[in-house]
Amino acid sequence: NAGVTQTPKFRVLKTGQSMTLLCAQDMNHEYMYWYRQDPGMGLRLIHYSVGEGTTAKGEVPDGYNVSRLKKQNFLLGLESAAPSQTSVYFCASSYGLGGKTQYFGPGTRLLVL
Amino acid sequence: DQQVKQNSPSLSVQEGRISILNCDYTNSMFDYFLWYKKYPAEGPTFLISISSIKDKNEDGRFTVFLNKSAKHLSLHIVPSQPGDSAVYFCAASANYGQNFVFGPGTRLSVLP
Numbered sequence: 001n002a003g004v005t006q007t008p009k010f011r012v013l014k015t016g017q018s019m020t021l022l023c024a025q026d027m028n029h030e031y032m033y034w035y036r037q038d039p040g041m042g043l044r045l046i047h048y049s050v051g052e053g054t055t056a057k058g059e060v061p062d063g064y065n066v067s068r069l070k071k072q073n074f075l076l077g078l079e080s081a082a083p084s085q086t087s088v089y090f091c092a093s094s095y096g097l098g099g100k101t102q103y104f105g106p107g108t109r110l111l112v113l
Numbered sequence: 114d115q116q117v118k119q120n121s122p123s124l125s126v127q128e129g130r131i132s133i134l135n136c137d138y139t140n141s142m143f144d145y146f147l148w149y150k151k152y153p154a155e156g157p158t159f160l161i162s163i164s165s166i167k168d169k170n171e172d173g174r175f176t177v178f179l180n181k182s183a184k185h186l187s188l189h190i191v192p193s194q195p196g197d198s199a200v201y202f203c204a205a206s207a208n209y210g211q212n213f214v215f216g217p218g219t220r221l222s223v224l225p
Contacts, residue, residue, distance in 0.1 A: 043157070047210060102213070
């Protein structure tokens, strides 16, 4: 039982490059989330999903896209990376209604030059 | 404007003493609150929660107090241990929803 895993752990991109961050969970959770954490700020919600095939925008969705083709996976894409997207990205998952505790992955550190 | 504030970026406490971490919120619709602990290079882990129908919730050494009129909650750790040294995040949701707003965190250092 691995919980929530994230791939990769660290990545360096040049401005304009694209990449996909992968999040996987083995707890059969319905809800999945992508956050970013920047210095001096709390985690901010980028996008989330309430079930397979669904996605919704969070607080800071611009510049990101997501997909939830399988229940256990939630992908975060950057089509054209910008230095402002340098951050630590956390994925989380939780049960549906009534299960509010979110379980987080270890994070992906992204540096955009 | 931050809806969830943790005004102390850092806190140092002696081992065995009480640690008190504070959190203030501005949105009166918030009705469910969580505390998370985060170690370096790891994701946050759930610590304790409280809903707005309660004013206190206790779990072992950890107690969370909620003062709705003041829009304030606090996390008490008694006694503090060196392993408690971490960043603590307060988070809140509205209408018992699934989406949480996080505070910026407080770094707790427990000195042996």
